Amino acid sequence: MAVYTHVPSEEMAAFLTRYDTGELVSAKGIAEGVENSNYMLETRRANGASERFILTLYEKRVDEADLPFFMDLLDHLGANGCKVPRFIADREGQKLQQLAGRPACLIEFLSGISVTEPTPAQCLAAGRAMGELHRASEGFAQERRNALDLPGWHDLADKCGTHLDDIAPGLAARVTQELAFLDAHWPNALERGVIHADLFPDNVLMSGDAVTGLIDFYFSCTDIRAYDLAIMHGAWCFAADGGAYHAARGASLVRGYTVAHGLSQAERAAFPILCRGAALRFLLTRAYDWINTPADALVTRKDPLAYLRRLDFYAQANPADLLGA
Amino acid sequence: MAVYTHVPSEEMAAFLTRYDTGELVSAKGIAEGVENSNYMLETRRANGASERFILTLYEKRVDEADLPFFMDLLDHLGANGCKVPRFIADREGQKLQQLAGRPACLIEFLSGISVTEPTPAQCLAAGRAMGELHRASEGFAQERRNALDLPGWHDLADKCGTHLDDIAPGLAARVTQELAFLDAHWPNALERGVIHADLFPDNVLMSGDAVTGLIDFYFSCTDIRAYDLAIMHGAWCFAADGGAYHAARGASLVRGYTVAHGLSQAERAAFPILCRGAALRFLLTRAYDWINTPADALVTRKDPLAYLRRLDFYAQANPADLLGA
Structure with missing residues (x-):
């Protein structure tokens, strides 16, 4: 930026x-x-x-x-x-x-620093902060459509077209297949509410293990509430170098959220699918930016494939590993 | 940046x-x-x-x-x-x-803001700050060669070559002619000392009309002392939109410097030539960056022609207009 x-x-x-x-x-x-x-x-x-x-x-x-x-x-x-x-x-x-x-x-201005490799204690605090956010938003009457919902992902995939295969061979087919899966299984009946929709570590200010601020609400909108936690899961629970899933981070994040807000049986059951949707959302926006960012832009392009790896992980994951015990 | x-x-x-x-x-x-x-x-x-x-x-x-x-x-x-x-x-x-x-x-960290269109009062304070800088540097024994001196301008012009004409038709010949003039007239006998060499408004922090900090010394070196004031003259005394010379700014800048440090008769006499050299230095570094900056760089390229206009101005200027009464 x-x-x-x-x-x-x-x-x-x-x-x-x-x-x-x-x-x-x-x-x-x-x-x-x-x-x-x-x-x-x-x-x-x-x-x-x-x-x-x-x-x-x-x-x-x-x-x-x-x-x-x-x-x-x-x-x-x-x-x-x-x-x-x-x-x-x-x-x-x-x-x-x-x-x-x-x-x-x-x-x-809020002070605080954004972590890059969150500890489980920091995930716990961040999950709790999202739970409190969802609780606090309950009486808020305004709505804003999420432009990056399932129909929005279809649009993005159409716009990227076969250019997806320039990023990785076979990616276009993989995206089509995933969209078909999500069309068939997306948990539309889950409770909706105001979500942040982009609560990456960048957007959580911390002091030690305490959250001092939540920032950058410019993607906030009305959507399936637990989808917000799924976005956070993909953003907080993998090594920043593009790598491994940290089960302890995932368990702490979900525990923090559950303590502050609660997570229903239906939300827990649908969580792996929500995580697949979240991974596809960031895969597609990054792929779109990758394809369309002019080479002279001031923006550093983010790697779409980091989210393909998450998508693959979520498609095979054991739900207990995502949610903790 | x-x-x-x-x-x-x-x-x-x-x-x-x-x-x-x-x-x-x-x-x-x-x-x-x-x-x-x-x-x-x-x-x-x-x-x-x-x-x-x-x-x-x-x-x-x-x-x-x-x-x-x-x-x-x-x-x-x-x-x-x-x-x-x-x-x-x-x-x-x-x-x-x-x-x-x-x-x-x-x-x-020093607080203060950088002005874009300095008032004469701000030029007075900034000129005084440079005079104080030159006074304070007197006992400093270390030396650092100015890589961007007259021989350095020749090197830069050679590296740019005929690409200069891609920036403006005739620019290569204009630069060659100016270098010949400066070779013949550069006032090498003037007193030397530590200079900032880049004291643009960006690098002077102010509070109202008072200077609160001088920053960004990464071009500082040993060179003709009054050349530092000539760099400042080109940077402070023209409208920021690339335009007109403000005689009142120039007079105030030189007065501020003179009060704090003094400016000898020899320095005053050579001032228009020093200003031509300063204008050529920024023309050439900007031209070099313009030609060599990859289109995908994070840097915004600065217009070399703003300094061609200054060069033209200094080549014809009445010394009294540059220095004040």
């Missing part, structure tokens, strides 16, 4: 005068998040108190029309005890602004 | 245990500086005090053998009152480390 839209500091300082934040004293472009431009700002008030914020400019991947959903969701979650970054309102109560020709928002 | 080397937070946290800085609580990759990877770190001590640092990993453009020069220079400048970031020593007194297979250093 990179900074796509350069904002002169003079414009940032003028922008901040709309807010009750004090004066701009530092601004650094940061390499973070989905394809947005992000700056870490520091302000200082007349009494000397300093505060930090994230300034986000939305590039093509986030639809401006979706921003109110994200803002309202984070307000709701924050009010219900989740450690999520709030969008900051200006003196007129406005959260969505324009800056350098882009939709832009000032957002609360 | 971007983050080229990704360092897992676990490795960063382990790295910091060598230092007396407290525990890592936040790490953000920042888009800053020459072609290094930079992270902004926050640490917290047992007593709750938090501190910020820059962690730099040196990529190909900085030669590890030059790092001791930069470290010693910044120590010397800091000890003599300049607001420059110090390299932090670990508990064993070591400043140069290895991290993720790269030479790496922990560096003091």
